[in-house]
Amino acid sequence: MKFIRMSFIVAMAYLLQSCFNSDDYIFNESDATSIIIQASLARSLGESASNVKADTFHINDTVYFQTTVSPNKIIKVQDYHWLMDGKYCASEYNFKKELSDPGYHKFKFVLKDYFGDMHYDSLEVWVSDNPVLNDSVFTPADGTQAIDPYESIYFTWSAKTEGIKLAHYYHFLLSEQSFANAESKFTTIDTILNEPHFTYHNKLNPFKKYNWTVQAFNEYNFASAQKIQSSFFTKGFPGEGSLQAKVDIGQASTTPIRIALQDKSNSEKRFDYNLKLSSTNNEISLDAIPAGKYQLNIQSDYADFGTIQKDITINDGFVTTENDLKLIDTIAPIITSTTGQDTLDFADTLRFIVKDGSRTITHSSVKAYLENETALEKDYTDSVLTVVLKETDKSWTYRVLTVSASDGSKNVSNKSFYILPSTLWFTTNNDTTITNDALIKFFIQENNPYGFAIDSLKFFNVTKNKTIISVSRSEGKSFTAELEASLFDAEQTIKSIVIYKNGLQQSKTWKLYVKPAKKGEE
Known part of the structure; x- marks a missing residue:
C-alpha cells in the first residue's frame, strides 16, 4: 500500500512541474506567422465573377464581400469582423449584403491575431439609383410650331437622383x-453638358423639322431610363406653309411615287412632285406652298400600291404634318401556265406567266419545285418563267410541280400544277391529219407491267369538252373503233384515257386535223 501511495505522489509532482514550466511562456520567433489579408467585392459568385476593390452599385443591389487570409484561415486569431463606415457590419470572412443606403461607403475587414496584432483591408462602394429625367416637362415642347429660325433657341429640362445629392451631366x-426628297445638310450638335439647359445661337433653316434628345447621367455614371425625344418646326415666309408626311409603304424596299396638290378653290393651282420612297426613308417635305385648302393625291408608279386621296390645309407659317398615310402593296404575284391549265403534259420545258403589279419580281424571287423537294433549273425573263424537266423527272404517276414567287413587298404566291404521267403503259393515236371523207381509227393498246385491272377506256374531245367514246373493260387490254372523219371539226385536241380499278389514271393528248377531200376523189 505504501508503494502505491508513493507512486501516486511522484506522478502528481511530475504533472505539476509540467503545468508550471516557465519555458512555455518564452516568446519563440519561429512560432510567429506573417499574416496577409486581402478583401474584395463582386457582383456575383463563380469563376466568371470579377473581384475588385471598389465599384458603383444601384440601390438594392446585392454585393458579395470576400476575404482571403495567408497562409490560411485556420491560423490562430482572437477576433475578426467587418465594419461599414466605422460601424460593425458582419463577423464572417465572406458575406453578402443588399445595399439600400445611397452614397459613398467604406467597408473594412479587421483581423486581430493570436498575439494581438491588428490587420486591415478596405473596400469602397458608391451607391445610388439611376437619375430620373423629367420627360414630360421641357422646352421647346414636342411638336412646337413656328419657331423663328433666325433667333436663338433655348432648351431646358430637369433631372435628379433620388435620396442623394449628386452632380449630373x-x-x-x-x-x-x-426626307426622301430633301437630304439635310445641317451639322448635328452632339455634346455633353454639365447644366440642364442649352442655347443654340446659329441660324436654322425655314420650314424644317428639328429633332433633339437628352439623356441624364449622375456622377456615378448611372444613366437615366428616360430620354427626352422631341421635335419642333421652324416657320417660313409669310403667306406660305409646308407639308411634311410619312408614307407607310409596308414591306416594300422602294417604290416611286407621284404627288399632286390641287387647290380646292382654284383648279389652275396645282403642284406636282415625283420622288422615290424607301423602307428606311419614307418621309417627304414639300415647302413653300401657298396657304389654302388642297386635295392631296399620292400614287405609286406600281398599280398594286393603290392611291391615297385626302383633304389637307396648309396654314400660313406652319408645317402641316400627316403621319398616318399608307401606300401598301398587299397583292401577291399572279402565276399561271401559258396554256391556262393547271394539269400539264410532261415536256422538256414548261412555261408559266409570273407577273405582279409592283414590277419588282426578280429571278431569285421565283422558284420551282417537284413535290416541294427538288429545285428545278429555271429562267425568268419578261414575266415568263421557263422550267426545265429532265428525263429522270418522268413518272408513271402524276407529279406535282409548285411555282413560288414573291414581290418587293414580300407578298408570296404558291401555285401547284399537276404533271400528267409521262411513262405510259399504253399506246394510242399520235397527232393525225385526215380528209373529211375518210375513217379515223381510234385505238388503245394497254400493257401495264403490274397487272392492274382496267376499269374503262375513254376518248375525250378536249376542245369541245365532250366524251367521244367510253367503254368498260373487265377483260382484255385493247380497244379499237372507227369513226367518220366528217363528224369532227377541222382541228381538235383529243385525250386518250385509261382508268384503272385501283383509282390510277393515265392519259395522252393528241391533235386531230380534218381537211376537205380533194375534188375528183369523191
Whole structure:
C-alpha cells in the first residue's frame, strides 16, 4: 500500500512541474506567422465573377464581400469582423449584403491575431439609383410650331437622383430631319453638358423639322431610363406653309411615287412632285406652298400600291404634318401556265406567266419545285418563267410541280400544277391529219407491267369538252373503233384515257386535223 501511495505522489509532482514550466511562456520567433489579408467585392459568385476593390452599385443591389487570409484561415486569431463606415457590419470572412443606403461607403475587414496584432483591408462602394429625367416637362415642347429660325433657341429640362445629392451631366443631340426628297445638310450638335439647359445661337433653316434628345447621367455614371425625344418646326415666309408626311409603304424596299396638290378653290393651282420612297426613308417635305385648302393625291408608279386621296390645309407659317398615310402593296404575284391549265403534259420545258403589279419580281424571287423537294433549273425573263424537266423527272404517276414567287413587298404566291404521267403503259393515236371523207381509227393498246385491272377506256374531245367514246373493260387490254372523219371539226385536241380499278389514271393528248377531200376523189 505504501508503494502505491508513493507512486501516486511522484506522478502528481511530475504533472505539476509540467503545468508550471516557465519555458512555455518564452516568446519563440519561429512560432510567429506573417499574416496577409486581402478583401474584395463582386457582383456575383463563380469563376466568371470579377473581384475588385471598389465599384458603383444601384440601390438594392446585392454585393458579395470576400476575404482571403495567408497562409490560411485556420491560423490562430482572437477576433475578426467587418465594419461599414466605422460601424460593425458582419463577423464572417465572406458575406453578402443588399445595399439600400445611397452614397459613398467604406467597408473594412479587421483581423486581430493570436498575439494581438491588428490587420486591415478596405473596400469602397458608391451607391445610388439611376437619375430620373423629367420627360414630360421641357422646352421647346414636342411638336412646337413656328419657331423663328433666325433667333436663338433655348432648351431646358430637369433631372435628379433620388435620396442623394449628386452632380449630373447630360448627353444632348440636335439634328435636322432628312426626307426622301430633301437630304439635310445641317451639322448635328452632339455634346455633353454639365447644366440642364442649352442655347443654340446659329441660324436654322425655314420650314424644317428639328429633332433633339437628352439623356441624364449622375456622377456615378448611372444613366437615366428616360430620354427626352422631341421635335419642333421652324416657320417660313409669310403667306406660305409646308407639308411634311410619312408614307407607310409596308414591306416594300422602294417604290416611286407621284404627288399632286390641287387647290380646292382654284383648279389652275396645282403642284406636282415625283420622288422615290424607301423602307428606311419614307418621309417627304414639300415647302413653300401657298396657304389654302388642297386635295392631296399620292400614287405609286406600281398599280398594286393603290392611291391615297385626302383633304389637307396648309396654314400660313406652319408645317402641316400627316403621319398616318399608307401606300401598301398587299397583292401577291399572279402565276399561271401559258396554256391556262393547271394539269400539264410532261415536256422538256414548261412555261408559266409570273407577273405582279409592283414590277419588282426578280429571278431569285421565283422558284420551282417537284413535290416541294427538288429545285428545278429555271429562267425568268419578261414575266415568263421557263422550267426545265429532265428525263429522270418522268413518272408513271402524276407529279406535282409548285411555282413560288414573291414581290418587293414580300407578298408570296404558291401555285401547284399537276404533271400528267409521262411513262405510259399504253399506246394510242399520235397527232393525225385526215380528209373529211375518210375513217379515223381510234385505238388503245394497254400493257401495264403490274397487272392492274382496267376499269374503262375513254376518248375525250378536249376542245369541245365532250366524251367521244367510253367503254368498260373487265377483260382484255385493247380497244379499237372507227369513226367518220366528217363528224369532227377541222382541228381538235383529243385525250386518250385509261382508268384503272385501283383509282390510277393515265392519259395522252393528241391533235386531230380534218381537211376537205380533194375534188375528183369523191
